[in-house]
Amino acid sequence: MKLIDILLLSLAAFFIIIAIYEIMTVGIGQAYWLVMMAVMLFFIYTYRKKR
Numbered sequence: 001m002k003l004i005d006i007l008l009l010s011l012a013a014f015f016i017i018i019a020i021y022e023i024m025t026v027g028i029g030q031a032y033w034l035v036m037m038a039v040m041l042f043f044i045y046t047y048r049k050k051r
Contacts, residue, residue, distance in 0.1 A: 005048060012041035 015038035022031035 005045060008041050008045040008048070012038050012045060015041065 015034050019031050019034035019038055022034055028035075
């Protein structure tokens, strides 16, 4: 696993943890962008992994 892959996966995990906290405190409407960032980073990670 390359460094960029580790960083992408770590950032995706970071954003999902922060998103869960924000969803519990302010709701899904305010934390939607965090969830989408996590999903986007995870998709980039899986795309790079399959290539």
